[in-house]
Amino acid sequence: MLSSIQRADAERILSNDDVNQKRVQLSVPPIGAVLVVDDDEAARWLVVRALARSGIQTFEASNGREAVEHVLERPELIDAIVLDVMMPGLTGFEVIRHIKRIPAAANIPIILVTASATEEDDIVRGVEYGAIDYIMKPISTAVLTAKVRAACERSRAERRLRYDLRFAELHAMIDPLTGLFNRRHFESRIREASAYSKRHDQPFAIVMMDLDHFKSINDTYGHETGDHVLTQFAGAVRSVLRGEDVAFRYGGEEFVLLLRACDAQRAADVAERLQKKLRARPYVFRDGSTRTITFSAGIAAALSGEGYGHAELVSRADAALYRAKSAGRDRIAYW
Template sequence: MSARILVVDDIEANRRLLQAKLEAQYYTVIQAENGPQALEVARKELPDIILLDVMMPGMDGYEVCRRLKEDPATAFIPVVMVTALSDTEDRVRGLDAGAEDFLTKPVDDFALMSRVGALMRYNAVASELRQRQANGLGGGLDLESTKEESDQPARIFIVDDNPRASARLAAVLREAGHTVVTLAEAGTMGDLSRLGVDLMILSLPSKSFDALKLCAHFKVTEATRAVSILLICDPEDRERAAKGLEIGASDVILTPVDKQELLVRVRTQARRARYIEMLRRRVDKGLELSVIDQLTGLYNRRYMMSQLHQFMQRSVMGGRPVSVMMADIDHFKSVNDTYGHDAGDEVLQEIATRLRENVRPMDIVCRPGGEEFLVIMPETPGDLACAAAERIRRAVAMAPFIVGRAALRIQITVSVGVSTITGEQDTIADLTKRADQALYQAKTTGRNRVESTAA
C-alpha cells in the first residue's frame, strides 16, 4: 500500500534522508522546510501521513501539530513527530498536541516503515468511511462532537501473564477513570466483544503464550478486528514489536512503562478506535436512510426497484414466479382535509404496521410514495398473491384507526391491484404497470377490493 507522505524539517539533509528511505519503499514524498509552509502544503496536498520535525525555528513542531489538528481540513491526517529529543516529557507533549507517535533521530529504518505501515492501515479504513460519508451515506462529523465522544474513558483488556505487572498497569488506568479487565481477573480471553473492549494492551514478554500469534488472531477475528492493540515490549525486542505493527497492532510502548506516556498513548488509541466506530455508525445510518422511508419505516422506492430487479432475474432463470401487490388508501385526501396532515401521517404509519403484520418474513413491504404501498412477494404465483392481498385488505378494513390526541376513530380501507411476472421478456415497468392497472380497476369498481391481472 503506497502513500503520499509530507516530510517537514528545517534541515535539508534530514529531509532528503527521509525522502530516500521512503521512496525506496515506493512512497511519494512531499517536502516542507518550516512550520508555516507545512501548514500550507498540508491544506493544499492533503497527504496521507505527516512526518514532522519538532525542533524548528519560529514555529516548532508542537505548534504545527496543534494547528493541523484544529483545522477541519487536516485534522484527520496522522502526524508522527520526528525529533532528537528522547525524554518522556517530550513524547507526551507531542502526543498531547495530537500526534499519533514519535520517531527518534537517527530514525531507525525498520521502526519508520513499520510505523508508516500501521498508520496507513488505519488511514485506509478512516478515509474509506469518510469518502462514503462524502457520497451522502451519513451526516458529517464535526470536530467538537467527535472529540467529546472519543475522549470518554476507554474499556481496556490487559493480556499479560505477569499478574503483578498487569495489576500495576490496571491501577494506573483505573485511577484515570478507564474501565479495565486483566487476563488474571477474566481467567480467559473469552468473548471480547461481550466486554465491549476499545483497546487491548498485549505484553510481548509474556512466556505462557505467543503474543504475536495472539495479535494476528485478534486481527483476523471478526469480533476483535476493530479493537486497537497496544504492545508492551522490552527495548531490545524492537524487531518483534515492529513485526506486531506489521501484523496489525496500533502502537508500541517500551518498558519500563512510564505512567504519563501510558495514559497519553491509551487516550490516543481510544480516540482513534472511537472515531472509526463513530464513522461506521454514521455510514450505517446513512445506508439505512438511503433505503428506508422515514415516516413509515418501510423500504423506499430506491430499495424496491433494486429488489424487484433481483427477484425478477431469479425468476426468469428458473426460479418460482414473483408477484407484486400495489395498495392505495381509499379517499386519503379527505382524511387530510378533514382531520389534518398529522392524522394522515398516523394513518400511513398504521397502514404500514398492518401490512408488516400480515405478510411473510420473505415479503418486502415498500412505500414508493404518497398513500401508495407495494409488497414484493417472492416465489408466489398469482392465486396465492391474490389470497395474500385479500388478507391484507381485510386487516386494514376490519378495525378503525385511532388517530390524534382526541383518539378519533376513522374507518380506512384500501384498494389493491396484483400482478405476476409473465416471462423473461417482462420488465419491472411491465409488472408494476399491470399492478397499477388492476389497482385502477379496483378503484373504479367500488374500492375496498382486490383486482388482479394474474388470477
C-alpha cells in the first residue's frame, strides 16, 4: 500500500501540473482503456490517477508477468499500454516481446516509461522491439495524458478499420436476400473442402438444387412473393444441415450444399430430409392458396481415386441436376 507521504507527493505532482489541471474533467466518459505496468506502486498510482482524471479507464499490473497474463486474458479490452522499462523479473523489453507474439494483441500501442533523458539505449531498444513512444521520469502528467490519448485514438481507429474491413469481406460473401453464402464464396470453400479431404482421406459431396417451376410463382404472385419463397427455402435448408455443412445461393433459384465428410448416399439423405421438411409445411400465398415447394437435385461426390479433386465436381453435379429435371423434377439424381 502507498504511505501517506507517497500519496501526498503524487497528489502534489498532479496538482502542480497547471496545464494538466486545465484539462481535468472527472465526468468525461472513458475515451480508452489502458494497462499501466510498473513495479513501483507510487509511480503506478500517479499514472493511474492522471489518466483517470482525463477520462481514461485503467487496469494495473505490478510486474511483467502479470501484465502478459492480463493481455492474454482480454486483449480486446486494451487500447494502449504504459510500460515501465526497468522491472524485476520480466523487463519492459521482454514484456513487449511476449505481447507482440499474441496475435490479438500485436497491434496494441505501447508507451515506454524510462528513467531519464540520458537513457537513449532504452529508447532505441524499445522502438526496435515495437514501442510507439516513450515518456521520461519524472513524469509530466500533461505529456503522459496527451500521448496516451493519441495512442488510444490510434488504437480505436485501427480497430474500427479492421472491423469495417472484416464486415465488408463478410458482406461480400453473403447473399443479401437469403443470408446464405454466395457463389463467389462457394468457389473458395470448395477448394478448402478438397484440401481437407486430401489431408484426412475423407470424401465430400455437393448437392446442386433448383426450385421447380419457380418462374410460375413470380409470374402469378410477383417477385416479392418469389423472394419470400426463396428466403423460406433458405431457412429450411439451414434446418437440415450439420454444423460443418455449408449452404450457398448459387444464383437465381439455384442453391448448392457443400457437405464435408460425406459420400453421395449421405448427401442424398440430406436432400431427402429437406424434401420432407418442405412437404410438411406447404407455402401459403396471400390469396390463401398453398403449394409445396419442390426442387430437383444433382449430387456429385469427390472421389479418392482422383485425389478428392474439385475441378469437375460442379459440372458433374450440374449434369445430374439436368437429368433430375428432365426426368420430371422433384427428384434427386446422382452423377
